Amino acid sequence: MSINYDERIPNNVDLSSDKRLQRALEHWQPAFLDWWQDMGPEGWQASDVYLRTAVSTDAGGWAQFGLVKMPEYRWGIFLADPVADRRIGFGDHFGQPVWQDVPGEYRNVLQRIIVTQADTEPASVEQQRHLGATAPSLYDLRNLFQVNVEEGRHLWAMVYLLHRYFGRDGRDEAEALLDRRAGDADNPRILDAFNQACPDWLTFFCFTTFTDRDGKYQLASLAESAFDPLSRTCRFMLTEEAHHLSVGEDGVKRVLLRALELAAQDPDGDVRRQGGIDVDTVQKYVNYWFSYSLDLFGSEVSSNAATFFAGGIKGRYREDVEWEDHTALSAVHVLPLVDNGRLVDTEVPLRNAMNQVLRQSYVEDSERVVKRWNRALEEAGSDVRITLPSTRFHRRQGVYAGHHFAPDGTLLTADQWAARRDAWLPSEADRAYVASLMQPVYEPGQMAHWIAAPKRGINKMPVDYVYVRRA
Ligand code: BYC
Ligand code: FE
Ligand code: FE
Numbered sequence: 001m002s003i004n005y006d007e008r009i010p011n012n013v014d015l016s017s018d019k020r021l022q023r024a025l026e027h028w029q030p031a032f033l034d035w036w037q038d039m040g041p042e043g044w045q046a047s048d049v050y051l052r053t054a055v056s057t058d059a060g061g062w063a064q065f066g067l068v069k070m071p072e073y074r075w076g077i078f079l080a081d082p083v084a085d086r087r088i089g090f091g092d093h094f095g096q097p098v099w100q101d102v103p104g105e106y107r108n109v110l111q112r113i114i115v116t117q118a119d120t121e122p123a124s125v126e127q128q129r130h131l132g133a134t135a136p137s138l139y140d141l142r143n144l145f146q147v148n149v150e151e152g153r154h155l156w157a158m159v160y161l162l163h164r165y166f167g168r169d170g171r172d173e174a175e176a177l178l179d180r181r182a183g184d185a186d187n188p189r190i191l192d193a194f195n196q197a198c199p200d201w202l203t204f205f206c207f208t209t210f211t212d213r214d215g216k217y218q219l220a221s222l223a224e225s226a227f228d229p230l231s232r233t234c235r236f237m238l239t240e241e242a243h244h245l246s247v248g249e250d251g252v253k254r255v256l257l258r259a260l261e262l263a264a265q266d267p268d269g270d271v272r273r274q275g276g277i278d279v280d281t282v283q284k285y286v287n288y289w290f291s292y293s294l295d296l297f298g299s300e301v302s303s304n305a306a307t308f309f310a311g312g313i314k315g316r317y318r319e320d321v322e323w324e325d326h327t328a329l330s331a332v333h334v335l336p337l338v339d340n341g342r343l344v345d346t347e348v349p350l351r352n353a354m355n356q357v358l359r360q361s362y363v364e365d366s367e368r369v370v371k372r373w374n375r376a377l378e379e380a381g382s383d384v385r386i387t388l389p390s391t392r393f394h395r396r397q398g399v400y401a402g403h404h405f406a407p408d409g410t411l412l413t414a415d416q417w418a419a420r421r422d423a424w425l426p427s428e429a430d431r432a433y434v435a436s437l438m439q440p441v442y443e444p445g446q447m448a449h450w451i452a453a454p455k456r457g458i459n460k461m462p463v464d465y466v467y468v469r470r471a
Pocket of ligand 2: 121
């Protein structure tokens with residue numbers, strides 16, 4: 001479906017046919033742009049950036065590349081094409097036609113989920129806003145900005161739903177989305193991971209690998225939703241998300257490959273002495289962001305999750321093709337719970353374990369990423385490997401929060417944990433070391449010392465193309 005770019009808000013939802021809605025969104029637009037100026041990428045607003053912009057929602061060829069100043073990016077409202085005669089794929093309403101409007105009984109839960117999803121998008125832009133001061137190359141700088149403008153568009157995607165389907169409450173929530181701030185003590189973002197600092201590029205690459213990947217799984221589960229406009233919105237967001245994930249995965253891989261090169265140059269194999277980021281440090285950042293991202297799935301045992309599934313609000317990953325019993329009424333899920341200082345396998349009704357089921361799909365995907373990193377390490381002749389910690393490790397949400405676990409999942413006492421914490425998670429010294437490497441490199445084609453060059457550029461352009469032209 002092609003997109004109308006003649007309007008102030010590009011869209012493929014025939015916005016001009018609903019003047020009230022159009023006016024309301026055009027009223028929100030300047031507030032969004034003010035927010036972007038205040039909280040978007042600092043110092044680069046007047047620069048030309050080689051960005052892709054969505055021009056259609058077709059599977060092939062939806063993007064157009066060109067030099068754009070970020071505040072002039074055409075943020076718009078794009079839904080994937082409707083599926084003819086789409087039916088509810090799971091839960092108590094299985095087989096019924098999907099909803100084109102919000103049923104009264106699900107109004108509150110749908111609004112809360114959409115607000116929560118929406119909140120993460122501007123949050124990530126806020127977390128990343130200082131990274132432009134220390135980019136390892138123009139190529140990376142451009143990727144950061146591509147991710148940032150698309151997270152801004154994801155906010156638009158959700159704000160459209162709030163305005164269109166949730167009336168006055170929706171408009172209030174859309175405003176509140178521009179008021180909360182990542183990491184703010186008084187008015188923080190909703191979910192924990194989006195209040196954590198993102199001060200350096202290793203963090204950025206781990207965040208886009210693991211936290212954006214939560215986005216992939218949450219969006220996929222909402223793409224199953226009985227509320228069809230939400231499903232269609234999420235389906236198109238997923239096409240944008242794939243790039244964010246590859247920025248993260250490739251970024252971490254380039255750090256690892258550079259670590260091997262620098263180790264080879266040092267008589268003792270000391271990567272830090274050669275100005276690189278050693279694999280141990282990468283592992284600690286992986287542990288940190290993987291565990292924070294696991295928290296984003298909510299508790300392993302959750303009555304909210306059961307309600308969402310029963311109502312047809314949130315499905316499992318690829319509900320239609322990967323699962324056979326779409327009601328999940330009589331099935332159980334077994335998971336180890338802490339009981340009197342021991343882990344005991346415990347049965348919970350499957351519907352209450354839906355957060356855990358989605359998290360498991362996420363973990364499998366994350367394992368594939370780690371496998372690709374390890375293959376790259378192996379091909380470069382190294383026998384060091386990255387591993388994912390247990391899903392119990394370093395959790396602050398869910399049934400393992402409040403307990404301590406080693407990366408292999410062993411239950412620990414508080415003292416045992418405290419003694420090993422800095423071996424498993426970034427210490428102050430690790431963070432200070434990584435921060436010390438963050439010096440900007442803005443000559444075309446040049447890379448910071450601690451990261452390998454990418455294999456190829458963007459959209460078939462060479463790596464040394466001038467992806468960002470500073471104003
Ligand atoms: N931090 O039953 P529970 C993305 C709250 S990322 C703080 O355990 P539930 C992106 C929970 O809200 C995708 N609070 O969980 C990535 C609840 O509070 P209330 C974002 C948390 O409700 C990178 C209470 O604990 N999308 O797109 O089943 C860059 C008990 O809840 C956390 C979504 O999240 C936490 N980590 O599920 C840019 C999808 N976890 O209600 C973008 C929409 C839980 O009792 N959200 N709590 O006050 C949801 O589906 C659900 O809200 C959650 C939680 C899956 C997050
Ligand atoms: Fe997003
Ligand atoms: Fe993303």
